[in-house]
Amino acid sequence: MIQAVIFDVGGVLIRTHDHSGRRAWEERLGLAERESEEIVFGSEMGTAAQAGQITDVALWAWVGQRLALDAAQLAAFQQDFWAGDVLDSGLVDLIRALRPGYQTAIISNATDNLHHALTHKFAIADAFDLIVGSAVERVMKPHAAIYLRTLARLGRQPAEAVFIDDSAVNIAAAQALGMATIHFNPRVDVAAELARLGVQPTP
Known part of the structure; x- marks a missing residue:
């Protein structure tokens, strides 16, 4: 029986709807389309920040x-x-509605700024029993360790949790x-989809 619902952040709870600001800078700086995102997220330094090897600053x-x-x-x-x-305010409303009956958590590949952003910029940290960020843990999805640490802190077995992510690789790791x-x-x-798994907000 599912007792914990675990969410990714980027691409799930928070999504980029308008890329125009990034595109404008790319044109100004002579970068290829989406190159700014590759620099921030996909570069060696971007990965190092998500792995906790360097700070967000x-x-x-x-x-x-x-x-x-x-x-x-x-x-x-x-x-x-x-x-x-x-x-995604609709998803946040759903998470808050689930909390009386289920534990809620985050597993995110993110820099050490994650908790601050969720607390102060987006004001949703209080919707979760646990926030697990890769920079703090020094391990990233899809490595099994970050899932297992999250489950251990929640006091749950894998079969008692559902994981929601936009990455097929991260989903496969959780399924494994x-x-x-x-x-x-x-x-x-x-x-x-949660209802199909027997997970519904408390009436």
């Missing part, structure tokens, strides 16, 4: 150097880079441990 200092931006330009770039991100999963995309009705 160090990552952005490197981005500024990589793009030859001064402090004011870097601040503007950061603001525009994140400007198109939107919190025996967790139920929902492979997310914006067209997926998460409430209906």
Whole structure:
């Protein structure tokens, strides 16, 4: 029986709806389309930040150097880079409705800024019993350790948890441990998929 519902953040709870700010900077800096995202997320330094090898502050200092931006330009770039991100308020409402009857948690590949962002920028940290970020744990999905640590802290077995993520690789890793999963995309009705697993908000 499912007792814990575990969510990814980027691509699930928070999604980039408007890329225009990023595209404008790419044109200005002579970068290819989506190259700014590759630099921030997919570069060696981006991965190092998510793995906890460097801080979020160090990552952005490197981005500024990589793009030859001064402090004011870097601040503007950061603001525009994140400007198109939107919190899925419907999913957050569902999570809050689940909490009386189920544990809720996050497993996210993210820099050490994750908890601060969820608390202060998006104001959703209180909707979760546990927030597990890769930088703090120094291990990233799809490594089994980050799932197993989360389950241990919740006091749950894999079969007692459902994991929701937009990455097929991360979903497969959770399934290999025996967790139920929902492979997310914006067209997926998460409430209906949870109900199919017997998970419903407390009346």
